[in-house]
Structures are given as C-alpha cells and as structure tokens.
Amino acid sequence: MTFPYRARTPIADVGLILEGTYPFVRGGVSNWVDQLIRNMPERTFSILFIGGAPSHYAGKLYDTPPNVVHLQEHYLAAPAPPPRRRAMLDRSVLEAAGRLHEGLRATPPSVTEADMRHVLRACTIDPDAMQSTFLHARWVWDAIVSRYRATTAESSFIDYFWTVRSTHAPLFGLARTLRGFPPARAFHTVSTGYAGLAGLALGACWNRPLILSEHGIYTKERIIELLQADWLVNRRDPKSNAEPMRDLWIQFFQGIGRLVYAGADPIVTLFEENRKRQIGDGAPPERTRVVPNGIDLGHYMPLRDVRPSRPPPVVALIGRVVPVKDVKTFVRTMRHVCAAIPEAEGWIVGPTEEDPGYAEECRGLVRSLGLEDRVSFLGFRDVREILPRVGLLMLSSISEAQPLVLLEGFAAGVPAVTTDVGCCRSLIEGADDEDRAFGSAGSVAGISDPEALARGALRLLRDPEAWKAAQAAGVRRVESRYTIERMIRAYESIYDQSTRDPWLASASNFANI
Amino acid sequence: MKALLRACGQISFLAVDLWFLYEALAGSRRDALEMAALAVAHFLATLGFALLATERLGNNRLSAVFVVTAAGTFVPVVGLIGAAVAIRLAGMPADPCPEHACSLFDAAPRGAKVGRTADVPMSRLRAVLRARAEPKQRIAALLEAGKLDARSAIALYKAALKDPVDEVRLLAFSKIEGHRREIEGRIASLRVSLDDQQDPTRAAVLHHRLAEAHDQLAFSGLVEGDALRDALERAADHARIASRTECAGRGSVLFTLGRVLLRSGALDQAQLAFDEARACGVPSRRTAPYAAEIAFRTRNFSRVRAYVQYVGGMRRNQTRFRNVVAFWR
Numbered sequence: 024m025t026f027p028y029r030a031r032t033p034i035a036d037v038g039l040i041l042e043g044t045y046p047f048v049r050g051g052v053s054n055w056v057d058q059l060i061r062n063m064p065e066r067t068f069s070i071l072f073i074g075g076a077p078s079h080y081a082g083k084l085y086d087t088p089p090n091v092v093h094l095q096e097h098y099l100a101a102p103a104p105p106p107r108r109r110a111m112l113d114r115s116v117l118e119a120a121g122r123l124h125e126g127l128r129a130t131p132p133s134v135t136e137a138d139m140r141h142v143l144r145a146c147t148i149d150p151d152a153m154q155s156t157f158l159h160a161r162w163v164w165d166a167i168v169s170r171y172r173a174t175t176a177e178s179s180f181i182d183y184f185w186t187v188r189s190t191h192a193p194l195f196g197l198a199r200t201l202r203g204f205p206p207a208r209a210f211h212t213v214s215t216g217y218a219g220l221a222g223l224a225l226g227a228c229w230n231r232p233l234i235l236s237e238h239g240i241y242t243k244e245r246i247i248e249l250l251q252a253d254w255l256v257n258r259r260d261p262k263s264n265a266e267p268m269r270d271l272w273i274q275f276f277q278g279i280g281r282l283v284y285a286g287a288d289p290i291v292t293l294f295e296e297n298r299k300r301q302i303g304d305g306a307p308p309e310r311t312r313v314v315p316n317g318i319d320l321g322h323y324m325p326l327r328d329v330r331p332s333r334p335p336p337v338v339a340l341i342g343r344v345v346p347v348k349d350v351k352t353f354v355r356t357m358r359h360v361c362a363a364i365p366e367a368e369g370w371i372v373g374p375t376e377e378d379p380g381y382a383e384e385c386r387g388l389v390r391s392l393g394l395e396d397r398v399s400f401l402g403f404r405d406v407r408e409i410l411p412r413v414g415l416l417m418l419s420s421i422s423e424a425q426p427l428v429l430l431e432g433f434a435a436g437v438p439a440v441t442t443d444v445g446c447c448r449s450l451i452e453g454a455d456d457e458d459r460a461f462g463s464a465g466s467v468a469g470i471s472d473p474e475a476l477a478r479g480a481l482r483l484l485r486d487p488e489a490w491k492a493a494q495a496a497g498v499r500r501v502e503s504r505y506t507i508e509r510m511i512r513a514y515e516s517i518y519d520q521s522t523r524d525p526w527l528a529s530a531s532n533f534a535n536i
Numbered sequence: 537m538k539a540l541l542r543a544c545g546q547i548s549f550l551a552v553d554l555w556f557l558y559e560a561l562a563g564s565r566r567d568a569l570e571m572a573a574l575a576v577a578h579f580l581a582t583l584g585f586a587l588l589a590t591e592r593l594g595n596n597r598l599s600a601v602f603v604v605t606a607a608g609t610f611v612p613v614v615g616l617i618g619a620a621v622a623i624r625l626a627g628m629p630a631d632p633c634p635e636h637a638c639s640l641f642d643a644a645p646r647g648a649k650v651g652r653t654a655d656v657p658m659s660r661l662r663a664v665l666r667a668r669a670e671p672k673q674r675i676a677a678l679l680e681a682g683k684l685d686a687r688s689a690i691a692l693y694k695a696a697l698k699d700p701v702d703e704v705r706l707l708a709f710s711k712i713e714g715h716r717r718e719i720e721g722r723i724a725s726l727r728v729s730l731d732d733q734q735d736p737t738r739a740a741v742l743h744h745r746l747a748e749a750h751d752q753l754a755f756s757g758l759v760e761g762d763a764l765r766d767a768l769e770r771a772a773d774h775a776r777i778a779s780r781t782e783c784a785g786r787g788s789v790l791f792t793l794g795r796v797l798l799r800s801g802a803l804d805q806a807q808l809a810f811d812e813a814r815a816c817g818v819p820s821r822r823t824a825p826y827a828a829e830i831a832f833r834t835r836n837f838s839r840v841r842a843y844v845q846y847v848g849g850m851r852r853n854q855t856r857f858r859n860v861v862a863f864w865r
Contacts, residue, residue, distance in 0.1 A: 250707045355763060358766075359761075359762055384720070384721070387720070391720070391723060422706060471709055472697075474760065474762075
C-alpha cells in the first residue's frame with residue numbers, strides 16, 4: 024500500500040507538529056515558534072496543530088508568515104468514525120507491537136528502531152486496519168487479558184478494558200489526519216505526547232528524522248494532571264490501595280514519551296535540569312542537547328531609554344491567566360506589597376480567555392481582598408508597551424521552563440521576582456560562576472509563598488540602588504547569553520543536519536516511498 | 537503535708553548540689569578522682585532536684601527534667617553556651633502549630649472536612665515525605681493525605697511544597713488550591729447572596745456562614761501572616777454583624793465569634809463572647825474547652841485544671857481528651 028498523500032501541497036523544509044500551542048494559543052511556546060519561523064524566512068514550514076476540541080480555541084491568534092506553506096488542524100476529542108472496512112493489520116505488525124510494548128515497559132526502555140518504524144508506518148498508512156485490529160482482533164483481546172492478569176487482576180477488568188480503549192481512542196483519528204499531512208524534509212515537534220507520536224509516525228512513513236524541542240516536560244505535566252483528575256479518584260483497588268486506572272493512564276503517556284525519546288534525534292531542551300530529567304525519563308544522553316531561548320535585543324533595548332529614572336511602583340505579571348501561572352498568589356502578594364507601599368499597583372497582563380473560570384476566580388479574589396483599585400487585569404497587550412511603565416516583573420508560576428518574558432524584561436531593563444521553578448533561579452542569579460559574576464537580577468521565592476515574593480519585591484522597590492544593580496545584572500545576562508542570534512544559529516545547524524540529504528531534493532522521491 | 541515534704545526534698549537536693557559545686561570549684565586543691573566523684577554527685581543531686589521540681593509537668597516531664605539537669609550540671613562547667621548546645625542536641629519538642637493560632641482543644645469549624653484520622657496515621661505520611669522516599673511513594677502519601685482532616689492534610693501538603701520533585705510539589709500545590717478554591721468559592725457565593733438579601737434574619741444567617749468560612753480558612757492553615765489576620769478580622773466582623781440580630785441561632789453565632797477572637801488572641805473579648813453564648817443557650821460542655829484555653833493563655837492553671845476535669849468528664853470516650861485530661865491531672 025502506498026502513502027495516500029498526493030504532492031499538490033508544497034513540500035516544506037520542516038514539518039512542525041504542535042500540540043495545544045501556535046497559532047491558536049498565546050504563550051511562551053507559541054511566541055518561541057513564531058520567532059523561529061520568522062527568523063528563518065528562507066526555510067518553509069508546514070504545521071499540524073493538534074488540539075483538544077475546536078470549541079477550546081477562538082481561531083488563529085498569530086498571523087502565520089508567508090514561509091508557512093501549510094496549516095492543518097486535528098482535534099483529539101473528535102470521535103473517530105468507525106473503520107470503513109474490516110481489514111486487519113499484518114501478523115508481523117502485531118508481533119512488533121507486542122515487542123514494542125514490552126520494551127517500553129522495561130527499565131531502561133529497550134525499543135528497536137525497526138519495530139517502531141514497522142508499527143507506526145503500518146498504523147499511519149492504514150488507520151482503518153489499525154482501528155479494526157485494535158477493536159476486534161483476538162490477538163489484541165488476548166494481549167489485554169494477559170496484561171490485566173499479570174498486573175492489576177485485583178481490580179475491575181471492565182475498568183481496565185475501557186481504560187485501555189480510552190487511552191488509545193484518540194490515536195485512530197490522529198492516524199487518519201497524518202495520512203493527509205504533506206511530507207517534509209524533517210519533522211519537528213515541541214513536545215512528546217500526541218504531537219511527538221505524530222511526528223514520529225510521519226518520520227517513519229517518510230523516512231525522515233524527528234527533532235524534539237521540549238520546553239516543559241510533557242510527560243511530567245500530564246502526570247500532574249492525571250494525579251489531580253477527580254474522575255479517577257473512585258477507582259482505587261480496595262486491597263492494595265493502588266489506583267490501577269490512574270497508573271494505566273500515566274503509563275500510557277510515559278510510554279509515548281519513551282517512544283518519542285527513542286525515535287527523536289536530536290532531543291533539545293532549554294536548560295540543564297530539564298536535560299537530566301529527559302535522560303531520567305529514557306532519552307539517550309548522546310542525543311540530548313541544550314539550546315536556551317533567545318530574544319531579539321533590538322526590540323527591547325530602546326525601551327530602556329524611555330523608562331523613568333526611578334522604578335515605578337508597578338509590579339506586573341505578564342502571562343496567560345491560567346492556574347499554572349498561579350495568578351492568585353500574585354494577587355495575594357500584591358496585598359502585602361500594597362500594605363507596605365500604598366501607591367503600589369499590580370498589573371496582570373495576559374489573555375483571560377483560555378480559562379475563563381479561573382480568571383473569574385482571580386477577579387473574585389481581588390475583590391475579596393479589597394484590591395479593586397490596586398490590581399488590574401489588562402488583558403493581552405504588547406509587552407513593549409507595558410515594560411517601560413513597570414518597576415518589576417513578577418512570575419508566581421508553579422511550573423515554568425525558561426520564560427521568555429523574563430528575558431524580554433531584562434532586555435528592557437526590568438528586574439524580576441520569580442518562584443523557584445524551571446530555570447528561573449538561573450536566569451535571576453546566574454547559571455554558572457561566570458554568569459553569577461553579573462550579579463542577581465532580582466529575587467527568587469518558593470512556590471505559593473506570597474510573603475516571600477512580597478519581601479523580594481519590596482526590597483527592590485524601596486531601594487533604588489539595589490534595583491539599579493538588579494537591572495544592570497539582568498541586562499548583562501540577557502545580552503551575553505540569551506540572544507535570538509544564538510538560538511537561531513543553533514537551530515539552523517540542527518535543521519541543516521536533518522535536511523541535507525540530497526535524495527530529498529525531489530518531491531517525486533517521496534511519492535515512491 | 538505532701539507538698540511540704542516535696543519542698544523539703546527539693547531544698548535538701550539543692551543544698552547538697554550547691555555544696556558539691558562549691559567544693560568542686562572553690563575548694564582546696566583536689567586530685568582528678570575526687571573532682572570526678574564530685575561532678576557525678578553534683579549531677580545526681582541536680583537530677584534529683586529536677587525530678588522533684590518537674591513532677592507536675594506530665595507528658596513534658598522528660599524534656600523538663602533534661603533541661604533542668606543539663607542547665608544545673610553544665611552551666612557551672614561549660615557556661616551558658618555549652619548548656620544551650622546540650623539542650624539543642626537533645627532536640628526540644630517543636631511548637632505544634634508555629635504558623636497559625638491553634639488550641640489544644642481546637643475543633644474544626646462547621647463545613648470543614650473531618651477525616652478518618654485513625655485509619656491514616658499522619659506521622660507515617662509525614663515520615664514518608666520527610667524521608668525522601670521514592671517520588672512515587674511520596675505521591676501516594678499525598679494522595680492518602682486526602683483522607684485526613686483538612687488541617688492535617690494541608691500541613692502535609694505545605695511541607696511537600698518544598699519537595700525537590702516537580703510532580704510531588706505540584707500535586708501538593710493543587711491539593712492546597714483545591715481546598716482553598718472550595719472555601720473561597722463558598723465565600724464568593726455567600727457574598728452574592730448577601731448582597732441580594734433584604735431580610736435581616738436571613739442576612740444574619742449569611743453573615744454567620746461567612747464568618748465560619750473565613751474562620752475555616754484560618755483554621756485549616758490556608759492563610760498566613762497578614763492574610764491570616766485579615767481572614768480572622770473578616771470572620772469576627774461578620775460574626776459581630778450576625779450577633780446583633782436577635783434570632784434562634786444567636787448563641788451559635790456568639791460561639792463562632794468567641795472562637796475567632798480566641799484565635800486572634802483577643803482573650804478578654806473571646807471570654808465575653810463565650811459567656812454570652814452560654815447565656816443564649818450554648819451548652820457549657822461546648823464552651824468549656826475554649827474557656828480552658830483562655831485560662832491557659834492567661835496562666836490561670838488552676839482554672840485550666842478545673843475546666844479540663846469538666847471536659848474530661850463530658851468526653852470520657854474520646855481518646856484525644858483522655859490524653860489532655862491525663863496531662864493535666
């Protein structure tokens with residue numbers, strides 16, 4: 024069977040597979056993707072956007088530049104239609120799938136590239152056969168029963184069976200979408216999960232490499248979501264007190280993560296701690312590397328000249344109003360700051376549409392703390408309009424990677440107070456001895472600690488000398504280490520290595536795969 | 537007679553101790569063996585004095601004996617710093633609730649979740665979190681902590697906020713936020729209802745519920761520092777407004793007010809509120825634990841003992857009260 028894509032859409036240099044981000048969601052990762060595309064105008068990009076449900080998104084929030092030659096959407100929540108015919112996957116595919124599952128469960132994971140390619144290619148080329156096999160094949164039923172008996176036989180088989188089906192259900196529709204996605208010289212994804220798996224499948228089909236750039240660690244984020252999931256609470260095994268269904272979901276995402284790590288090369292992340300985490304989760308160390316974020320200094324340096332001489336008593340949280348940013352802790356922090364500096368203001372600058380319920384809770388908290396005239400929700404704004412008017416940036420997030428907004432603030436001469444998440448401490452205090460010599464660009468506090476955040480903010484707002492020293496440290500740090508030129512050079516090199524195969528110069532070669 | 541004998545014992549041990557000390561430090565030249573014998577005798581005399589002097593301290597007696605003995609023995613030999621080091625090494629018992637107001641008898645406000653603490657020993661969960669066991673075990677401990685009462689669970693979650701593993705830290709955070717969201721959501725909806733309420737009796741009920749919700753924020757340890765003070769002030773304000781309305785539940789409102797004021801440290805006002813609550817029909821067995829707390833904080837220990845005996849008689853079957861009664865006997 025041949026791959027059904029017909030080369031009417033231009034073949035891109037890079038096929039970007041993006042889950043829950045650019046161009047339909049605003050945020051750090053989306054801005055990073057936008058930067059990457061715009062700073063490589065000579066390369067063409069095709070984009071596959073993978074989202075939850077269409078209703079979660081309010082259309083495109085970024086104007087895609089002309090070098091984006093194809094944009095396709097896929098929504099995981101959309102139910103897959105029943106298979107059009109009752110074809111089954113080849114026995115060799117099933118055996119390879121069995122070995123693949125066993126290998127993913129092993130510590131350390133042991134997956135052969137041949138099995139991985141064989142399974143992914145077969146499932147993508149013939150999604151109907153994949154679906155029929157998964158739903159009806161005796162072999163799959165036997166595999167589920169045997170796995171159930173070996174692991175969770177004390178709990179309900181019905182729960183186990185339907186959990187296995189639920190975890191795999193989104194893959195049927197995704198495989199159908201991948202059949203229509205145009206080939207590219209390399210595929211690039213910014214997460215593991217469904218996007219990583221899709222990138223891996225496309226890479227297997229077109230025999231092209233998959234580049235993985237993880238900002239946050241996708242598997243970790245899914246695990247945290249699953250641990251909080253109320254719909255899994257009542258499925259505890261009364262004897263062992265374990266939660267097998269929750270564990271099954273977690274194992275599913277861990278398995279995808281391991282598969283993507285096994286197939287991606289290179290595996291890029293933003294800072295050293297995340298690289299170690301990737302290795303701990305199964306990434307081969309020799310394929311991992313760190314490429315920090317970078318910003319266009321030219322956009323932000325002029326803002327330093329329009330700043331007032333003394334820091335305005337304005338503390339800004341620039342980011343989406345979503346739980347992971349812990350905006351409520353920012354509001355509580357502002358209560359302490361305003362108690363000490365009555366003229367102080369807190370600005371929350373970022374879109375509120377992503378989680379309207381949470382945004383309303385934050386507004387309610389502002390009202391209940393009597394801060395209506397001190398804390399404002401400004402919505403999405405151009406940061407270059409905001410930065411000259413604020414004295415401090417604050418990030419109260421419970422999870423971050425390497426926030427671009429801190430780098431933008433430093434470049435514009437605004438120190439920051441952050442929680443100790445991701446590489447925020449390195450950005451504030453320096454990553455190594457040479458970097459630390461620049462000094463501290465603000466202060467760091469534990470998560471969910473408004474008093475400590477307020478102490479850090481007050482120290483800088485009340486002491487202009489300390490504020491100026493922090494400003495100077497931030498400027499020196501961003502200028503020496505976090506420029507867009509460095510980042511783009513690194514990705515140019517990665518793309519060059521991944522796309523230089525001369526065999527790929529002709530689109531007709533793809534059609535013969 | 538017993539007290540007189542005890543006092544005589546104490547004085548005699550003290551006298552013997554001082555004499556040994558004088559002999560050891562200021563006496564004529566002695567050889568090493570004699571000095572060692574005097575040091576041991578000094579230690580034993582100090583220990584005897586400490587045993588007699590701390591007889592009434594019940595569960596804390598061991599620590600008290602150690603402190604008095606260490607001070608008596610080491611201060612003359614190694615000075616205050618040495619004694620402080622000895623005491624520190626012994627590990628003094630920590631303040632059970634360093635971050636927020638609490639009471640020996642403190643009970644959950646209405647609406648607070650009361651868990652099956654007997655089934656889930658908090659000490660075991662805390663040990664798992666502290667021992668830096670495998671992250672999976674720490675996550676399991678946090679999930680299990682959900683069975684505890686809200687205040688105990690939140691104390692564990694807060695400790696886990698400093699965990700080095702993201703999953704553990706973020707799970708703890710989300711659990712705390714879940715508790716907080718539930719109470720803050722309740723406060724928000726009560727405020728909306730209150731804004732629309734014209735009937736003073738119903739408004740008083742809403743004020744009372746608001747007082748309880750703010751009190752619950754404080755009780756659970758969800759707010760600290762200024763925010764804790766703010767929550768208690770709001771709780772007291774709402775309770776005062778509710779208490780101005782003459783209604784069937786006024787006693788209950790005053791009882792809430794008393795508890796909030798006690799947590800705030802306004803002991804006289806708290807006592808007044810409890811007295812009024814009793815006058816409005818709240819049974820003494822409910823107010824007595826708080827009266828004991830007030831007596832304790834004002835260092836009126838004979839009243840504490842009296843209240844404790846009274847409460848002990850009422851709640852004979854409750855283990856936690858048995859322990860308290862035994863402590864004060």
